[in-house]
Amino acid sequence: MSKDRGRGWLRGGQAALLFSLVLWSVNAQALVSRSFTLENGLQTVLVREPKAPVVVTQVWYRVGAADEEAGKTGLAHMLEHMMFQGTEKIAPAQFSKIIARNGGEDNASTAQDYTNYWIKLSSDRLDLALSLEADRMRHLRLQEAEFDSENLVVREERRSRTDSNPTARFLEKFRQAAYGDHPYGRPVIGWMEDVKNHTIDDLRQWYRRHYSPDQAILVVVGDIDFDGAEQKVRKLFSPLENSASWQRPPLPKRVQPDQTVRLDLHDENSQLSHFFAGFSTPSFTMGDVKEAFALELLSTVLGSSASSRIYRQLVVKEGLAVSARSGYGGLSRGEELFSLSATPRPGVSLEQLEEALFVEVEKLVAEPIGERELQRAKNGLIAGHLFAQDSVDRIAWLIGRVSVNEGDWRLLVEEYPDRVQAVTAEEIQQVAQRYLKKSRATIGTLQP
Amino acid sequence: MSVRFRLLLFFCLFSMATLLQPIEGRGAWSPDVSHFYGPGGMMVYHVESHANPLIMVEILVPGGASHDPDGKEGVASLVAWMFNEGGGEMGSEAFREKLDYYGISLSASAGRDALTVSFSTLSAHLDVGWKMLMDALLKPRFDPTDLERAVADQVASLKKAQENPDSVASKALVRAIYGDHPYGRPSQGTPETLAAIGRNDLMRFHEMAFRLPNLVLAVxxxxxxxxxxxxxxxxxxxxxxxxxxxxxxPLAFSKNRPDRQHVELDVPQTAIRLGAVGIHRHDPDYYAMVVMNQILGGGGFTSRLTEEIREKRGLTYGVFSYFSPLSGQGPFVVGMKTKTASVEESLVLLRRELTRIAQEEVDEKELEDVKLYLTGSFPLSLDGLSKLAGIWGVIGFYQRGLDYLEKWPGRIRQVTAGDIRRVAKRILDLDRFHTVTVGRTVEDKGAEPGNADSKP
Known part of the structure; x- marks a missing residue:
């Protein structure tokens, strides 16, 4: 999960007080934005960022791999590829060529929760980007010939990403073990058998059901003028009609096994041994926002940099590992895995490594972290948050990523620094106690 | 967990040099730059922007992997790895703690020609950060226990790379093209050469690399x-x-004879690389090469190789070409991955496209479209502080002149179909190309349980 953060600024005296150890003299400043929803339900967020004459458009559909049925995995991603293969107006494979001729770039991505499409170009070409997106929202052609060859491309993609990579193969099984029957346990790209069995009718049905203005969020960030941009959006997207309305069902809850789930595999193609642990945790959009902020800080303290606990202890001091890190994304619609991973030094067993990692976890469970360490973690997250706004793409991405789960993007964009500052050492200890239990973990090892 | 669509993986061993390729321009928009000489003739580039409270810095010196001493390959990459491991009075632990405390990022990387230091800070912490940057630059420590940890990390990453067909193929290709030339060396070293490197080697290399008359600073x-x-x-x-x-x-060197090699790796997809010696940074055909490469296999989804191999036939997820214009003649490389059974068909298609662009003149429409892309996407390469610091650092390092960005679009527009054919004939001569494949010799799905097609 990405650590992307858009723009956010410290505001007022409260932040300055909390920041007593290092005073960050950042001026109060919010994102310059305008939000509106069309009658057909299309949700739109415009952000003005005039530092360069470029604009990025992102269309986020509220559908992803988690909405697939067993046996039909990979459909969301397959459709994503087909979105470049022609509409009633645009010939197959012409989409990206038209954008390139206009000095632009484009791409897309699919995940468990969403399917996302972006175009980036010179800001005087915003019309073009919007009209291409409006067109393919409702008028995709989906022909057999293009599907047949694009399906081969996706098989190659699966071979490339997963089947030729021992760690990726392992992690696919690891997620399956961690999530059981929950949709997050299935690979986004789909199982190869399922991908081979996709049909053009599957895709037509998927497209009809899910590609509709009321299922989408449009984010536009760049050197734009709000009135002009809003007018264009209204003109191009208002005429689009909704498909028979599909209500996204709530994600099933992951069933928490009552003991540690283990997955120990040997793969002769793996050159190194690796240790992984995943703890099921709530995300920002699941309700308790405070817990999510505490988890983000917990991960930073535990293993997100060279001054984090497991790097210092296992890699530097004890020399047990060549690398050790933790991760928490927090942006999913459902529960996600707070991860721990490490690679042992030659001669160190995975058992030794596991033990040493859990010693560090136990320390966080037993004692609240110190003031300097807490402030260091906060400063790091806030600095990362500020650096991310160097890029219009990342601002747009974060707004869309949060909105697609019906979350409030202002919380993670504008309010982020204040929220991070407000987390206490006790709250971090509490989430460590609640979630980092070995009995709740999925533990995996991969060995040659 | 997100699956990125159509992300071409450019396993570019010469990554720094490619920075200059996608710069281009319609109105030649680019933020103003100031240029001055600092102490000892060091070159400084400065782009001022107060839109955000951030400062990005790049420092380049001639200290890339091609300067590694014989038998001590990997010195440059270790100097880079250890760049944030302390300086002055502060050892690694205290130094890293302080960087994190102030939210400062400091790192370095070794390319073929240059060692590049990247530093970024909130402007509020500039003074703290700058002092730490200067300590790392002027008073590096290279403490032996930290060196030992760096070597262990590097050895593990070399081992890990043996799993990856793209890495194996790229390394084999570079060796095949360059042989004993400095560009042919393993830039991360080998377990043996890394073991032979001591603190003094790092101190000496660092001292030779960081000299004022050769240093470029971009802020x-x-x-x-x-x-x-x-x-x-x-x-x-x-x-x-x-x-x-x-x-x-040096620009010139004796070439190896072209050959074809296969490296056996138990994967369901074979990595293919074709490559030959390309051009150096100041080659008069540089601009023709940019346009030619874009038509053949450049970024995005519009190239001939993408059209023929991915779009028409579904043989691959990504096919690309690139060239690395270095101080010396960097490589020209074409690459893709495909299932074992399609390797020979793909090789025929790759060679056919290399031949076609050298023999048939590109038509005006195709040429015009590519020029529109190259010049029109100019602002996209300059829309952030890190991009600006990066690009001016490289311009300074290769001495491309202050008007380089301004003149780029015009120079691209001047390239003719005849120029493209000329440069393609010169560089894409198949008799000069080395071929590397990494994968299985024959497709045999049943043989390896773990690697056959996945099942739920």
Whole structure:
């Protein structure tokens, strides 16, 4: 999960007080934005960022791999590829060529929760980007010939990403073990058998059901003028009609096994041994926002940099590992895995490594972290948050990523620094106690 | 967990040089730059922007992997790895803690020609950060226990790379093309050469690389020219002002004979690389090469190779070509991955496209479209502080001149179909190309349980 953060600024005296150890003299400043929803339900967020004459458009559909049925995995991603293969107006494979001729770039991505499409170009070409997106929202052609060859491309993609990579193969099984029957346990790209069995009718049905203005969020960030941009959006997207309305069902809850789930595999193609642990945790959009902020800080303290606990202890001091890190994304619609991973030094067993990692976890469970360490973690997250706004793409991405789960993007964009500052050492200890239990973990090892 | 669509993986061993390729321009928009010389003749580029409270810095010196001493390959990459492992009075642990405390990022990487230091900070912490940057530059420590950890990390990453067909193929290709030439060396070293490297090797290399007359400093962001001049004058005058003995890599060298190699790796997809010696940074055909490469297999989804191999036939997820214009003649490389059974068909198609662009003149429409892309996407390469610091650092390092960005679009527009054919004939001569494949010799799905097609 990405650590992307858009723009956010410290505001007022409260932040300055909390920041007593290092005073960050950042001026109060919010994102310059305008939000509106069309009658057909299309949700739109415009952000003005005039530092360069470029604009990025992102269309986020509220559908992803988690909405697939067993046996039909990979459909969301397959459709994503087909979105470049022609509409009633645009010939197959012409989409990206038209954008390139206009000095632009484009791409897309699919995940468990969403399917996302972006175009980036010179800001005087915003019309073009919007009209291409409006067109393919409702008028995709989906022909057999293009599907047949694009399906081969996706098989190659699966071979490339997963089947030729021992760690990726392992992690696919690891997620399956961690999530059981929950949709997050299935690979986004789909199982190869399922991908081979996709049909053009599957895709037509998927497209009809899910590609509709009321299922989408449009984010536009760049050197734009709000009135002009809003007018264009209204003109191009208002005429689009909704498909028979599909209500996204709530994600099933992951069933928490009552003991540690283990997955120990040997793969002769793996050159190194690796240790992984995943703890099921709530995300920002699941309700308790405070817990999510505490988890983000917990991960930073535990293993997100060279001054984090497991790097210092296992890699530097004890020399047990060549690398050790933790991760928490927090942006999913459902529960996600707070991860721990490490690679042992030659001669160190995975058992030794596991033990040493859990010693560090136990320390966080037993004692609240110190003031300097807490402030260091906060400063790091806030600095990362500020650096991310160097890029219009990342601002747009974060707004869309949060909105697609019906979350409030202002919380993670504008309010982020204040929220991070407000987390206490006790709250971090509490989430460590609640979630980092070995009995709740999925533990995996991969060995040659 | 997100699956990125159509992300071409450019396993570019010469990554820094490619920075200059996608710069281009419609109205040649680019933020104003100031240029001045600091102590000892160091070159400084400055782009001022107060839109965000951030400052990004890049420092380039001739200290890339091609300067590694014989038998000690990997020195440059270790110097880079250890760049944030302490400086002055502060050992690694205290140094890293302080960087994190202030939210400062400091790292370095070794390309073929240059060692590049990247530093970024909130402007509020510039003074703290700058002092740490200067300690790392002027008083590196290379403490032995940290060196040992760096070597262990590097050895593990070399081992890990053996799993990856793209890495194996790229390394084999570079060796095949360059042989004993400095560009042919393993830039991360080998377990044996890394074991032979001691603290003194790092100190010596660092001292030779960081010399004022050869140093380029590029700064973008929330800092005024006056403030930058003060910082530069105060801090850099302590650095050695005798020119670096590390000379740019020689242009000419004797070529290996073209060959075809296969490396056996148990994967369901074979990595293919074709490559030959390309051009150096100051080659008069540079601009023709940019356009030619874009038509053949450049980024995006519009190239001939993508059209023929991916779009029409579904043989691959990504196919690409690139060239690396270095101080010396960098490589020209074509690559893709495909299932074992399609390797020979793909090789025929790759060779056919290499031949076609050298023999048939490109038509005007195709040429015009590519020029529109290259010139029109110009602002996209300059829309952030880190991009600006990066690009000006490379322009300074290769001495491309202050008007380089401004003139780029015009120079692209001047390229003719005849220029493209000429440069393609010269560089894409198949008799000069080496071929590497990494994968299984024959497809045999049943043989390896773990690697056959996945099942739920």
């Amino acid at each position: 973008a962001g929330d800092i005024t020219l006056e403030k930058l001049k003060l910082l530069v004058d105060d801090s850099f005058s302590a650095m050695n002002n005798i020119p670096s003995p590390l000379r740019p890599t």
